[in-house]
Amino acid sequence: MTVEPFPQWLRPPPGGFVAEDLDRLPDLPPNTELIDGSLVFVSPQAQFHALAVSMFETALRRLAPTTARIRREMTVTLDRNQRPEPDVIAVRAERAGGPELTTYVADDVLLAVEVVSPESRSRDRERKPQLYAKAGISHFWRVENVDGRPVVYVYELDPASGVYALTGIHHDRLKLTVPFEIDIDLTEIDRL
Template identity: 70%
Template sequence: MSIAPLTEAGALDGDISGSEPLPRWVFPPESGFTADDLDRLPGIPPHTELIDGSLIFVSPQTRFHSLIMFLLERELRRAAPVDMRVRREMTVTLGKRQRPEPDLIVVRADGDTSPQQTTYQPADVVLAVEVVSAESEIRDRERKPALYAAAGIPHFWRIENAEGHPTVYVYELDPATGSYALTGIHHDRLKLGLPFEVDIDLAEIDDL
């Protein structure tokens, strides 16, 4: 997200006279933002992420994004074993300056610590899912998978919009290299045995 420069009066350059100044949390402290800051910055927008010490703000959700999220969340909840839970739009604290928010995660049940919990640890996460958006292509395809792999999250799915239909790229962590290996590309049906048995009719997105 780009931010226009401030004028001497404190308003955004190009704004009309009398515009509100930028909130204090836009400006990082001298030491930079940390993962804990997401819980204490007043007025921070919902679903803000921290990647490489920078605050990342989300764009409005597309219809495709909403539909595929609904489909995957519903089917993962049906398929998940009793010792796992599906969570939507919750952050994972990967390090002091890394706190991304995957679109979906599957976590171990004992990773739930309290109703006030705002984040998970990477050891709690079995699967991270990202639905690629136009404004987040590089993050979703490159930076975030690299962070998830480095943190040891064993499974990662990347969902691409192919003219309104989902294509699911499935990755598994290679412990020898510490990076993800592509294990399959799925168009009409997502049928897998890991991290647990799933069989999802991706074409159902047309009926939602």
């Protein structure tokens, strides 16, 4: 039996990893995130997660105004030690970037969407919303799996406190006017 060598990048440097390391470290697994200076590796996706991400990506592309672009699984550099990868984001069209772009900055992002997985529950429910709010991302959706259907918790940044306020919990239909006009039939997941 051959033992594979231990990749040197698994050992964090003093002070932790920084945002640029995600572009420099060789052979990182796909969808690696940087949270609090630590590399976070994504577990294999469950079917609900994959279907929900596809549903939101497709619906938001259809609904987005010309001033916005929808991206799937792109990192957002929030600061030196924070580069999470939301499942779906809406970014300002003028900052959508070219084919070599590997990350956005918080000012580019209009909306961050996280579909909660069992292994990322604490990060998606607690840590990532804290980070997105602190970075000034105005809109955040947390999508939960409730009996195979998405339930969307919609948050908006309160500029006075700098934290997210829950503005609604949506079960069968997601109808909003911010960050742009949105009307998504959440039961569509049954047909995917």
